[in-house]
Amino acid sequence: MTGEKGEAEEEALSWAPEDLTMEELREGQAAARALEDMLTLSSQTLVHAEVEDLYEEVRQLGQGRFGRVVLVTHRQRGTPMALKLLSKASTTRQGFLYEFCVGLALGSHPGIVATYGIGLETPDGYGFLSEPALQGDLIALIQPKRGLPEAAAQLCAQQIACALEHIHSRGLVYRDLKPENVLVFEPGCRRVKLTDFGHTRPRGTLLRLAGPPIPYTAPELCGPGCRPQGLPIQPSLDAWALGVLLFCLLTGYFPWDRPLPAEDPFYQDFLDWRASGEACDRPAPWAGLSPAADGLLGALLDPRPRHRGLVGSVRPFLGQAWKERAKLEDGEGEGAQ
Known part of the structure; x- marks a missing residue:
């Protein structure tokens, strides 16, 4: 009963009276502006390093079309975390930063996985850290x-x-x-x-x-x-x-x-x-x-x-x-x- 997500394409915000009220349009525009600001800041603060220099891989937690999630521990503090790794071959820098920033913006809610404010760029890919779910999905x-x-x-x-x-x-x-x-x-x-x-x-x-x-x-x-x-x-x-x-x-x-x-x-x-x-x-x-x-x-x-x-x-x-x-x-x- 699994099933791949239907592919979709997105464009800019649009408005027509039968589709969106003015209030709904303003909500979307405000969200887009807030994410754009976060993208700019996050782009300037990416950590450039090899993953193994900072974290020790424990085991894989998940695998997808565009990347994988691994359980890692911080080499100095020993803190367990989930590290999502995305390949540059299949993910743009902008796409990675967008997903990272949305996670940061939403992660304070108890029903949403907390994303930590550390974004990584390696020669081959990108990564960001979040709280690990050891019970699976x-x-x-x-x-x-x-x-x-x-x-x-x-x-x-x-x-x-x-x-x-x-x-x-x-x-x-x-x-x-x-x-x-x-x-x-x-x-x-x-x-x-x-x-x-x-x-x-x-x-x-x-x-x-x-x-x-x-x-x-x-x-x-x-x-x-x-x-x-x-x-x-x-x-x-x-x-x-x-x-x-x-x-x-x-x-x-x-x-x-x-x-x-x-x-x-x-x-x-x-x-x-x-x-x-x-x-x-x-x-x-x-x-x-x-x-x-x-x-x-x-x-x-x-x-x-x-x-x-x-x-x-x-x-x-x-x-x-x-x-x-x-x-x-x-x-x-x-x-x-």
């Missing part, structure tokens, strides 16, 4: 066709929604919510944090989907009505991705492969059920979810972005049953370790 805990125990799923939902609200309050949109980017710091998902801010952009940045959509891609980005020049990104994109993620946490699989009714029968079944409002039309993938889960996911997965629930829609549903009791009594695991 959420993808390793999701059991196929079972998901997470309900208590763990609700803990994740609460913390992730809170972190996304913080990101949105800063005029930014996260745009990369998936289990691989949720790091686990305590067993049972008692403490999880968002990481990886390379796709985070100021609200209003024009976005064009350049590759095939994936389950987390909101329908307004991939439908036939999507404008060639792109759509200004909004927090509603993160709300859609949160709905898909919560479905995965509760069931262990995606609700659909792509949100295109002409191409994906599972998505078409969802739209038909939504339009009918009849319990008898419930699609098979939704069996086992409770009415409370239906209500929450129905708000987050509204195909109309302006009618879609905010990420904070999670809050009123916490503490209610999200899985049918028969499903829970059918041997659900005791806890995510």
